[in-house]
Amino acid sequence: MSALRPSGARAAARLSATGLCVALLCACGSTPPDPAALVRQTSAHMNGLHAFHFTMAVQGFTGSAMPVRSAEGDARPPDLHARVQLAEGGVLLEVETIVAGGRVYLKSFTGGWQPLTSAEVAQLFDVQALFDPKVGLFSAMAATAGPADGTQQSVGGHSTWTVTGRLDGTRVHDLLPVAQAQGEDSATYWIEAPSTLWRASLSGRLFDPAKEATITFDFSAHDHPVTITPPPLG
Amino acid sequence: MTTRSPSLLPRSASAPGLLVLAGAGLFLAAVDAYVVVAALLRMLTSVGIPVLPAANLERGTTIVTGFLLGYLAVMPLAGGLSDRFGRLRTFGACLVLFAIGSLLTATAGSLGQLVAGRVLQGAGGGGLVPVVLALAADLYGGARRTTALGGVSGLQELGSVLGPIWGGVLAAISAQGWRWIFALNLFFAAGLLAALWPGIRQRPARLPQAPLDLVGALLAAAALALLVVALYAGDPQRSPVGSGFWWQAPLAILLIVLFVIRERRARAPLIDVRHFRDSGFTGAALTNALAGAGLMVALVFIPVLAQSSVFSLDPRQASFLLFRLLLGIPIGALAGGVIAGRLRSNRGVAAIGMLIAAFAFALLAGWNQDALRGHLLGTPLRVADLELFSAGFGLGLEIAPVSAALLDLVSDAERGAAAAFLVIARMVGMLLGFSAVAGFGLYQFDRVTARLTPPLFSLRPDYAVRLAQYELQLRQAILDQYHTIFTIAAALVLAGALIAAASLRPPRVRA
Structure with missing residues (x-):
């Protein structure tokens, strides 16, 4: 695969589309990997990362329970530093949050940093759960039902395979407590073989029993050094 | 011709x-x-x-x-x-x-x-x-x-x-x-x-x-761009101007000096800089620039304040509020031309126009949460409407006499260039005045709100009270920022009035 020049890869993709030379393609190694194995490996690999950069974007119906529109930041699980954008009365407001040393800190759109109690965190959008090794996105990946091959797509210049599947609503609720713990949601992962996740999206009736919404995560700077320290309070 | x-x-x-x-x-x-x-x-x-x-x-x-x-x-x-x-x-x-x-x-x-x-x-x-x-x-x-x-x-x-x-x-x-x-x-x-x-x-x-004069135009544009960058308050928590202000501002001044040198030597200068030796010319340019600064501040910050949580108007309502000021400008401009011609006084009419505007800006700076309520003696007009109209009227009043005072000082062949220069002076005032005032306003806002932390949602009985208190304080902080902005703008326009009073010449008598 890596020996193929881009033009060769394109030609191979065309052949695969016509379904002619399956054997040849296997020999080249550009056949889709087994989706279940790919998701499993990626789940383990991402959970083992020391640090990464992420963005999160929310589209569709969110209702008043979920004011978050987007977030961006660095994670060094379990620590995390992110800016979160909230929609409020037709305009966006930005808050900043740091999770460090087991505590959660919030800097709202005015005022300084304040530490939050776990009860307060539970009332808000709990960023800690997103990448938690037990309940977060990466471990939820391993529980994806019916993983199926998608297509080869480029994400930020990286050649990835898409894998689609279904996630139980309770798993989605675990990683994103503001989401409904009902039914099933669909999940798509953009994975660069063997195990690098560049993008993941969850869609379904996330915040309302009747209305669709989608959350897209983009990852970058896998394992780049990141330091996260508690903020100065006041 | x-x-x-x-x-x-x-x-x-x-x-x-x-x-x-x-x-x-x-x-x-x-x-x-x-x-x-x-x-x-x-x-x-x-x-x-x-x-x-x-x-x-x-x-x-x-x-x-x-x-x-x-x-x-x-x-x-x-x-x-x-x-x-x-x-x-x-x-x-x-x-x-x-x-x-x-x-x-x-x-x-x-x-x-x-x-x-x-x-x-x-x-x-x-x-x-x-x-x-x-x-x-x-x-x-x-x-x-x-x-x-x-x-x-x-x-x-x-x-x-x-x-x-x-x-x-x-x-x-x-x-x-x-x-x-x-x-x-x-x-x-x-x-x-x-x-x-x-x-x-x-x-x-x-x-x-x-x-x-491509070089001259490039120097002028670079100097202006650099000044805007210098005045850009990238971190209003720390400083009302940009972090590189201390080197960018002197560099911009150096570029302006180079521009002046270039213009003195150029065969076809963009503007004949020797005119600036004449206090009447410089005064007219400065008055126009300061009027532009005041106008731009009002144009941006009145709709922003109107749409903030203080008044919560939508963009259409905000633009209609601003229209009271905008309407004053052409009416003032027409009146200024007629009055300055009748009284044969550029200086007086321009200075009075700027004074009216400065006074109106000072009144605008005193707005509070009730500013858009309360009608004037049973009429559909509010005090706010008159204040806005007066600000526009005053800024309109100065246009004709200031233009006339400057155009009188140049030869017939230079009139086109001088008219364009007046527009440029006004735009430069808008650009720099707005950049500086916006930075100061946000710096002020950050200082006022540095310790103003919104209460977190909770089921405790005092949550609603604390939230209401916070919203009140936030609205007050927005008004404080707005007071700062309009007080500076009023001071700029007042400076324009003084400059106009000190420098403009009466209309030239034509044969």
């Missing part, structure tokens, strides 16, 4: 037809100059820029400054370019630039693209002004020339008065409604280009070419 110069024009074209089309282009660009003021918050939200913390709002100021910078960079050159390449071809090129800018802005998904689009719109729009004025002068001679130039200038003023309303109405339709402002520009620009195409296609006659 008194005859039409047919060599410049397509043989088939009719003068009124051409002027109407060119005037329509100018009108379109003038509408766009202030079209964003009521749509600003919606535009920021659409490209994912939060309005709080205040540092983000400062990023939004580039939508305003980008347009002014583009305008100022191209305007001094466009007249000379149209001597070389033909009026209509230069007009067409400016219109294309304007349309490309509109397309970028209409489709922007990021602040960068939005600002890039606004810079191009400003460049195209700024280029149109001298080209259309030169075209009007080509088409008509003698007394009819004054009428033609007056008509074109009037169209431009009308466009800038209607722009904020147009923008506010479209922006209020939906969250993305503001994109229509710029998408519609494409249709208008395409229609105008199609109508003028026969003229644009014809090879223009070669005109006697004055050398084009």
Whole structure:
């Protein structure tokens, strides 16, 4: 695969589309990997990362329970530093949050940093759960039902395979407590073989029993050094 | 000079037809100059820029400054370019630039693209002004020339008065409604280009070419851009100006010195800098710049305050509120011309106009949460309406006497350049005044709100009370910021009144 020049890869993709030379393609190694194995490996690999950069974007119906529109930041699980954008009365407001040393800190759109109690965190959008090794996105990946091959797509210049599947609503609720713990949601992962996740999206009736919404995560700077320290309070 | 110069024009074209089309282009660009003021918050939200913390709002100021910078960079050159390449071809090129800018802005998904689009719109729009004025002068001679130039200038003023309303109405339709402002520009620009195409296609006659002072224009544009960067409060928590202010501001001054040296040596300077030795000339330029600074602050911050949580108006209502001020400008301008002519006093009328405006700004600075309530003696008018109208009226009153005072000091051959210089002085005032005042306002806001932390949602019984308290304090902080901004603006306009009173000359008696 890596020996193929881009033009060769394109030609191979065309052949695969016509379904002619399956054997040849296997020999080249550009056949889709087994989706279940790919998701499993990626789940383990991402959970083992020391640090990464992420963005999160929310589209569709969110209702008043979920004011978050987007977030961006660095994670060094379990620590995390992110800016979160909230929609409020037709305009966006930005808050900043740091999770460090087991505590959660919030800097709202005015005022300084304040530490939050776990009860307060539970009332808000709990960023800690997103990448938690037990309940977060990466471990939820391993529980994806019916993983199926998608297509080869480029994400930020990286050649990835898409894998689609279904996630139980309770798993989605675990990683994103503001989401409904009902039914099933669909999940798509953009994975660069063997195990690098560049993008993941969850869609379904996330915040309302009747209305669709989608959350897209983009990852970058896998394992780049990141330091996260508690903020100065006041 | 008194005859039409047919060599410049397509043989088939009719003068009124051409002027109407060119005037329509100018009108379109003038509408766009202030079209964003009521749509600003919606535009920021659409490209994912939060309005709080205040540092983000400062990023939004580039939508305003980008347009002014583009305008100022191209305007001094466009007249000379149209001597070389033909009026209509230069007009067409400016219109294309304007349309490309509109397309970028209409489709922007990021602040960068939005600002890039606004810079191009400003460049195209700024280029149109001298080209259309030169075209009007080509088409008509003698007394009819004054009428033609007056008509074109009037169209431009009308466009800038209607722009904020147009923008506010479209922006209020939906969250993305503001994109229509710029998408519609494409249709208008395409229609105008199609109508003028026969003229644009014809090879223009070669005109006697004055050398084009590209170096001077570049130096001036670089100095202005650097000043805007220096005044940009990237971190309003720490400083009301940019972190590089201490080296950028001196460098910008150095560029201005180089510009002056260049202009003294250039064969065809953009502006004859020797005029600045005359206090009447410098005073008129400064008065105009300070009036521009005050106007721009009002144009941006009145709609922003109206849409903040203090008054919670929508963009359309905010633009209608601003219209009271905008309406005062042309009425004041007409009155200023008549009164200054009757009393034969440029100095007095300009100074009184600026004083009225300064006083009105000081009253605007005193607005509180009840400012839009309470009617005046049973009339449908509110005190706020009169304050806004007076601010516009005062700023309008100074236009004619200040222009007359400056134009009286230059030779007949220099009048076109001097008129353009007055526009430039006003725009420079707008750009620098707005940049400085916005930074100070946000710095003030950050200081007031540094310890103002919103209560977190909880089921405790005092939550509602604490939230209400917080909202009250936040609204007060917004008003405090607004007080700072309008107090500075009032001081700037007052300085303009003093300068006008000290420097302007009475109208020259003509034989």
